[in-house]
Amino acid sequence: MNTSSANPFTLLGLQPRFDLDPQQLQRAFLKAGAANHPDRFTDPDEQDEAVRRSAQINAAHRQLKDPLDRAQILLDLLGSSNQTDGQALPDGFLFEMLEIREQVSDAQDADNQPQLEQLKQWAQQQRDQHLKTIAQHFDDALAANTLTDPVAQQINIQLNALRYIERMIEQLDPDHSDLP
Numbered sequence: 001m002n003t004s005s006a007n008p009f010t011l012l013g014l015q016p017r018f019d020l021d022p023q024q025l026q027r028a029f030l031k032a033g034a035a036n037h038p039d040r041f042t043d044p045d046e047q048d049e050a051v052r053r054s055a056q057i058n059a060a061h062r063q064l065k066d067p068l069d070r071a072q073i074l075l076d077l078l079g080s081s082n083q084t085d086g087q088a089l090p091d092g093f094l095f096e097m098l099e100i101r102e103q104v105s106d107a108q109d110a111d112n113q114p115q116l117e118q119l120k121q122w123a124q125q126q127r128d129q130h131l132k133t134i135a136q137h138f139d140d141a142l143a144a145n146t147l148t149d150p151v152a153q154q155i156n157i158q159l160n161a162l163r164y165i166e167r168m169i170e171q172l173d174p175d176h177s178d179l180p
Helices: 022-035 044-065 067-077 093-109 113-144 149-172
Strands: none
Touching (some): 044 067, 093 113, 093 149
């Protein structure tokens, strides 16, 4: 596994894993930020280095908060060749999404709020399931300290599906923030 000292997990003192506890991530971010805050240094060169390091820590936090970015970081750390089909989806997924999108459109046209809420809950459950599947694939790869092409392909397929689901959630809930 490539363990560059500049990877976001290392910068925040976290073990590489997909399923990060948001509170643990926040604590690690605050701890790393406090230790590298420019005000802690008096030497101008050290302050400049602390400013640079703080920017890296902020970027690492932002990347690790987003599961899609976090997945790409892990794929890179595990040495993924990234030569998988970037458009591949689970079998039957696209057809199912077309049907669901039609239901969303019909419910929006009819201003059927209970149906829209039900579809939003369905989409959130789908998102959670894809996140769980991705986490399991990464846990297995990290435990073995290797990422096989078939596993990388399965992760990418799940990530592609997750992107579709996330767009649907945004359509159903415009106030929706980023992924958890």
